[in-house]
Amino acid sequence: MSKEKKMYEKVCEYLGCDINAEPCQELQHHLKECPQCEVYIDEIKNTVKLYQRADECEETPDSVSKKLFATLNLDQPDKEKTSD
Amino acid sequence: MENEEKIVERAQEGDQDALARLVNEYHDRIYHLGLSMLKQEQDAEDMLQETFLTLVEKVHQFKGNSSIYTWLYRIATNIALKKLKSKPRKYPHIPIDEPDFKKIHENETKEEMEFDFEKVNNYKFRKTLNQVLDELPPKYKTVFILRDLHNLSTRETAKILNLTESNTKVRLFRARNYLKEKLEDLKTEELMV
Numbered sequence: 001m002s003k004e005k006k007m008y009e010k011v012c013e014y015l016g017c018d019i020n021a022e023p024c025q026e027l028q029h030h031l032k033e034c035p036q037c038e039v040y041i042d043e044i045k046n047t048v049k050l051y052q053r054a055d056e057c058e059e060t061p062d063s064v065s066k067k068l069f070a071t072l073n074l075d076q077p078d079k080e081k082t083s084d
Numbered sequence: 085m086e087n088e089e090k091i092v093e094r095a096q097e098g099d100q101d102a103l104a105r106l107v108n109e110y111h112d113r114i115y116h117l118g119l120s121m122l123k124q125e126q127d128a129e130d131m132l133q134e135t136f137l138t139l140v141e142k143v144h145q146f147k148g149n150s151s152i153y154t155w156l157y158r159i160a161t162n163i164a165l166k167k168l169k170s171k172p173r174k175y176p177h178i179p180i181d182e183p184d185f186k187k188i189h190e191n192e193t194k195e196e197m198e199f200d201f202e203k204v205n206n207y208k209f210r211k212t213l214n215q216v217l218d219e220l221p222p223k224y225k226t227v228f229i230l231r232d233l234h235n236l237s238t239r240e241t242a243k244i245l246n247l248t249e250s251n252t253k254v255r256l257f258r259a260r261n262y263l264k265e266k267l268e269d270l271k272t273e274e275l276m277v
Contacts, residue, residue, distance in 0.1 A: 015260060016253030017238065036188050039196045046199040047264040048232050054204040054213050055233045060115045064129055068111055071133050072140055074104040 011037060019048050092152050096144045103143070107136050110153055113234065114160045120229045121164040123218055131167065135160040150243060157236065158244045161226060168222050197268055216266045220259055227252055228259035 010027045023031065023041075031038045069076040094102035114135050118128030138159050146155055203209045217225060230241045231252075242252040 012257055013253065016255075016257035019232065019260075034189065040188050043197050043268075044260050044264050046197070047267055048260060050199055050201060050204065050267070051213060051217070051228075051263070052233060053201050054210045055116065055120065058116060058119060058210075060112045064115060064132065065111060067129070068132060068136060069104070069107065072103075072107060072136055074100055074107060077101075077104055077108050 007037075011041065015041065015044055019045055088152065089148075092143070092146065092148070096146065103140060106139065106143075106152065110156055111136065113153075114156060117157070117160055117229065117234060118164060120214075120217070120233055121161075121222075121226065122167060123214065127167060131160060131163050134163050138163075150240075154236075154240050154243060157230070157234075157240075161230070161244055165222060165226065197264075197271055212270065216263060216270070219266070220262060224255050224259040224262070227255040228263070231256050232260070 007027070007030050010024065010030070014021075014023050014027055022028070031041070065076065091102045091105055095106055111132060115128055115132045118131040119125065122128050122131060135156060139156060146152065204213075217228070220228065226245060227241060227247075230236045230244065231238070236244070238249050238252050238256075241247075241256075242249045245252070247255070
């Protein structure tokens, strides 16, 4: 397998895993010599971060929670009770 | 704090307080999952209710081979995927290709894309992000949502979707790459920064 193909697979493998994980040593070494790959990986990481931040802004409306507990015929525990 | 295993055991014995605690613990995440997958609030609410009705009805069948939240995610994801299937729509032709690394390496003059994270506070911008996510076929979108938005592990995601771990990784990488490419196009249209 050519060196380029091997590195290509390492980048793909890395970008299919935990985005916050450290790249393996071989990939770290490649990134030091290859700013284009470094930019590409950073852009993917920032894309994920952007979506994660946007997702945090969405809240479940109280009316939805209340309706759910009513449908299930269950009493909704209060926050103090559940954080015991 | 009572161990979740005990709460599940009590729920399996029909304890209403234990069931309520499980619903309370996980309903936010499941509603969010519904919103991300189905987009419409009413559909997300329907999915939420169906998921927890199934929990109440079938919790005694839970064998403990996985965590209760993986089990719940599996129920919820199946309901969402079924709903998507029942409303067939045409996805634009999306070439989910591997990135062209030769092109990446040759593009020495490319400037790094700028990201304005404050823009996520803007409702319209979030809507645009969601529209881009919604363009992804469900098999890619679901993996991205479970892995990156709900922080499930590769193993959990694979189990929920009945995939191999390596297939899960490939789908996640393709989804991430597609979203990045689309955001880059949006930036060109001056929607990003």
